[in-house]
Amino acid sequence: MNEDVIETLKRIFYPRSVAVIGASSDPNKIGGMILNNLIKDGYKGTIYPINIRCGRDFSEISGVKCYSSVKEVQGEIDVAVLAIPAKYVPQALVECGEKGVKGAIIISSGFAETGEEGAKLQKEILQIAKKFGIRIIGPNCMGIVNAHANLNLWFGLRIFRRGNIALISQSGAIADGFYSWAIDENLAFSIVVSLGNRADIDEGDLLTFLKEDPYTNVIGLYIEGLPAGMGKKFLRALREVTTVKPVVVLKAGRSSSGARVSLSHTGSLAGMYEVYKAAINQYGGIVVESSEEFMDVLKALSLIKRKKGKRLAIISNSGGLAILASDEAEKIGLSVPEFPIEVQKKILGIIPPFGNPKNPVDITAQGGPEDQKNMYCKVFDIINDETLVDAVLVIVEGSYPYDLMNAIKDAICHCIAPKKKLPTVVAWVGSKRLVGDLINEVEERGLPVYPSPERAVRVLKHVLTGVKE
């Protein structure tokens, strides 16, 4: 069973050929946007635009030979994307079945989300799918992206970066929002999936598939609620995948007002949320409490491995920011242990006398670019020691002068990054408009950067295992 779904999802996410049913040359139409994204993002397989008017009114769409039905296509079709009005979906799906298509992504809305009539239609397409052995993503979804296959079947953004984060979302708008927000936050995705009405393929299937996906190292999951009976399958898949890849879960719908939007919820929601959270944790998932934390933790785990422990070393050129970080750390259950005297003595040999060697280490803003670089490098050499701590937070204050900031960036990229033995994250409090290029360089070296000390610390709560609030 697992093998089946893995094979089908492989064919869907790494297809040799794609049919776009409802293809259009108008990029404002959904079928036009998807065809356009597929071509422009450099998909290497064969594209079959399908449009009922093809052969009659025109013979190609956006420069690609088109067909009036999948049944006219000579070659095999691995996956079909359906972007046509709901009422035409059953017939198109029958044709897909007759053609031997095994995967269908149904973008079309007008199904269960609209009420009784739509629910009936959804049942009908499920029966067709079952008859022909077609697996469905959707309906009422925003599509899928597999950046490493240059596969953009999303009616929205172009592929902007290739990475190792897979994002699965019940809500298409959430996936779309997070996917574009990620541009600013420097997250890089392998796969993005909008599940929509989740009539067939669900989170459990995708977790099972993503466990094997070679380009995916961390998985982010947005869920509102699991339909009754689906919990077991989901938790089993969660346990299996989390033995090799971390799964970060943002679970929405804990409030009574939120439940008014999310129809699937009933009963005591806050209580339900605690039950969900406990179950997800128990089965190896990481539950975060806000969308920002979701993005922050995904970025961290796309770059660094989790580690047991809870002790944190902090190095900072600003005492104030070091205090804010320490406050947050203790508040959420991390410890910032005072270093042994002999370690403090070594650090005192590097930093100015009015600095602080105890942990957090305040190297102060004293000196020029070379001095600052040296202090960051040499102090890091001392505290990068797992007998002392389990993780390191590097805090940088400033955006100006550029030379000074550049020297600190060099310390992080050329001393800290190559030597780090522990999970190491950076809080850089300044302006991305002024030092964004330096921050990007740091992230390219594998250290996640956050704009505030508290956000960096909260991420470490999930990177380190063994933290209890």
Next chain:
Amino acid sequence: MNEDVIETLKRIFYPRSVAVIGASSDPNKIGGMILNNLIKDGYKGTIYPINIRCGRDFSEISGVKCYSSVKEVQGEIDVAVLAIPAKYVPQALVECGEKGVKGAIIISSGFAETGEEGAKLQKEILQIAKKFGIRIIGPNCMGIVNAHANLNLWFGLRIFRRGNIALISQSGAIADGFYSWAIDENLAFSIVVSLGNRADIDEGDLLTFLKEDPYTNVIGLYIEGLPAGMGKKFLRALREVTTVKPVVVLKAGRSSSGARVSLSHTGSLAGMYEVYKAAINQYGGIVVESSEEFMDVLKALSLIKRKKGKRLAIISNSGGLAILASDEAEKIGLSVPEFPIEVQKKILGIIPPFGNPKNPVDITAQGGPEDQKNMYCKVFDIINDETLVDAVLVIVEGSYPYDLMNAIKDAICHCIAPKKKLPTVVAWVGSKRLVGDLINEVEERGLPVYPSPERAVRVLKHVLTGVKE
């Protein structure tokens, strides 16, 4: 007494003339950077660069006639900035006193922060200041900025924007970090002050002055600890200013590890923090829990007035984001009341049948630019009603297509902004690189924008009074 300090601080922040003691033509030196900032940011008063070598080795610095001592200056000097080694500060201060200078900003470090010797030197300069009636900001500070006077006595960033937020920070690096971070977060300052060792002028003095400052509408305060005996004065000033202007306080140093950096702390810190927090709240201040919340609340209060209440209306083009917002709202003590049936009926006449009219209102992503614009406008007209709620959260999902996003921006700028009667904030989940210009337009119309629904909701906790967790 209050009158005195107000008059002196007016002279410091709106000076007719400034002497830069330790001026240099080298922009990498502190005295060079400050002189450069003062000239380039268009200060309209008279600038007197002071350098001991002036008259002997050169007669002007950066094109401005210079002097070897303040005593050689003919005209009056309202404020002197000292950027010279600590050991020369006493003599320079005596000369300032003899010249009749009433305000000195001492950037120089090497005082109480360095130990006993420095503390002695600090005492000495305080005695000189007292003898001549000079008021001091610093020593060991990063300077001051008054954007509305084109006064940049900061050894760092140029003035990038003019606004109504005053930022007072005990820590210079914190002020510098927040000041530059503000570029990305669209915060606009009137005045920025780094208090440094706070040997003379303190938070209480500045609050008293800022209460009267015509360009300041909201005040942000970063404090680590108040010296014994200063509490009363501070709280009295806090109570007075908060009757007319909100004061947002970020209080650091609640943890034992944080206290290792902040020397002034002793005793049970977490407990102390609760006492501080309660006192600040009682005297009218707003205590925030992180640097990001500090920035977020300052931006909100720079644009909108506080209001009594706790009921929130939410309108969103994404159901998922509406749920996340509702979850956060209930978690922190806001309510998202279900609308009366007749209100729901009116909304149902505007949104698609599979949308949600109950509150949160899910208008869905249905339709083109004009449809989306109409839905935001018309639904807002209905929920912008203080008999229903006390504040409104407008959620926008997306970065693409631009036309669609631009239409939603138009709805906010041209329907919502001019009609709003309640505190109204926006959460726009997308990419600033793609729609940053649209977000800027929204903020120019007076609605603060945040990148996640939870951040927008947490801000409303402080904008609305009457919220209890």
